[in-house]
Amino acid sequence: MDFPIARLLWAYHIRHKTKGVFTLGEITGRTIRLDLHGPNPAKTRLHEYLHLLHPSWSETRIRREEARRWRRLSWLDKTRLYQRLGRARIEDGEGA
Numbered sequence: 001m002d003f004p005i006a007r008l009l010w011a012y013h014i015r016h017k018t019k020g021v022f023t024l025g026e027i028t029g030r031t032i033r034l035d036l037h038g039p040n041p042a043k044t045r046l047h048e049y050l051h052l053l054h055p056s057w058s059e060t061r062i063r064r065e066e067a068r069r070w071r072r073l074s075w076l077d078k079t080r081l082y083q084r085l086g087r088a089r090i091e092d093g094e095g096a
Contacts, residue, residue: 007031008045008088027051033091042081043070 011033024038025048032048034041047066054062073081 008034008084011035011091034085034088036090041085042078045081045085046070 007030024035024041025044026033027048030052032045032052034044034048038044043066046069047062050057050062050065050069054065057065
């Protein structure tokens, strides 16, 4: 699975609750910030990339597409996602 070029950062304290849902990642421009403590950072990365690719889609549509794509990924594709996460930078700030 190929992703558009974006900067990927591990960040602290992203997690917050909006409309009853926890946010585990966010996008600013072409930078994706992922919560270090999220339960499945590879899946969160996929979710945030879908926002990057389809900014006009609703959150519900993004979640449906994320679930569909995650189910279709092979174990090898999921492994590659985790490998790429290992190369992400840690955002300056608390604990860095």
